[in-house]
Amino acid sequence: MDAARERLRMVETQIASRGVRDERVLQAMRSVPREQFVPAALRAQAFDDHALPIDAGQTISQPFVVALMLEAAAISPGDAVLEVGTGSGYATALLSQLAARVVAIERHESLALAARERLERLGASNARVVHGDGTLGCPELAPFDAIIVSAGGPEIPGPLREQLAIGGRLVIPIGESRERQRLLLIRRVDERRWNTTDLGPVQFVPLLPGAAERPRGVDEFGRG
Numbered sequence: 001m002d003a004a005r006e007r008l009r010m011v012e013t014q015i016a017s018r019g020v021r022d023e024r025v026l027q028a029m030r031s032v033p034r035e036q037f038v039p040a041a042l043r044a045q046a047f048d049d050h051a052l053p054i055d056a057g058q059t060i061s062q063p064f065v066v067a068l069m070l071e072a073a074a075i076s077p078g079d080a081v082l083e084v085g086t087g088s089g090y091a092t093a094l095l096s097q098l099a100a101r102v103v104a105i106e107r108h109e110s111l112a113l114a115a116r117e118r119l120e121r122l123g124a125s126n127a128r129v130v131h132g133d134g135t136l137g138c139p140e141l142a143p144f145d146a147i148i149v150s151a152g153g154p155e156i157p158g159p160l161r162e163q164l165a166i167g168g169r170l171v172i173p174i175g176e177s178r179e180r181q182r183l184l185l186i187r188r189v190d191e192r193r194w195n196t197t198d199l200g201p202v203q204f205v206p207l208l209p210g211a212a213e214r215p216r217g218v219d220e221f222g223r224g
């Protein structure tokens with residue numbers, strides 16, 4: 001498999017062709033080796049047009065959905081970004097190319113460790129993976145210019161709203177059930193106002209509250 005060529009094809013046929021125009025997002029998706037974020041046994045399917053299973057009963061998201069979320073988050077090179085639901089670390093790697101720094105929270109320790117290793121190997125030194133409950137956000141490093149949530153629940157966790165900078169964007173799947181989820185873009189207008197845009201139907205794994213411990217490893221991560 002020529003992975004670099006497969007990635008170009010993935011971007012052309014699944015992402016650009018469906019209307020994602022943000023050239024920085026397209027370029028990041030061409031360059032981040034998605035094949036290294038899927039389980040070895042599924043590597044031949046790394047560029048397929050759907051989500052794939054990873055460890056701990058979780059998934060790596062469909063490439064197009066990742067692109068849609070990143071484009072909606074309108075990330076600039078100087079931005080501080082929070083990601084909730086790191087999973088494989090694939091979106092984290094993309095974010096590390098788009099933003100100045102990324103904090104990524106994952107509640108499954110085994111996934112957090114594996115993602116951290118991959119990101120280190122790829123040299124994504126502006127990304128930090130912490131193990132903990134992402135519904136609490138990361139107050140120590142807030143506010144964030146963008147927050148990306150890759151797991152869905154019935155309502156927007158309050159701390160995530162509050163940890164958005166004024167003008168910041170939160171992209172999150174919300175719905176009473178997986179079948180009724182909508183991808184929402186929430187933009188913080190000022191201290192007390194948030195605007196919501198519905199980006200359409202999606203299906204994410206559940207956003208589970210209440211991981212046992214407070215995110216670790218935050219303290220060493222400077223604000224830059």
Ligand code: SAH
Pocket residue numbers: 058059060061084085086087088089090091092105106107108111132133134135150151205206207208209210211
């Ligand atoms: N962007 C990831 C998506 C992984 S699936 C990828 O493409 O690989 C969503 C992830 O959210 C799962 O790994 C799940 O364990 C995690 N998750 C669910 N609830 C969470 C919470 N409260 N805090 C942090 N992570 C959570």
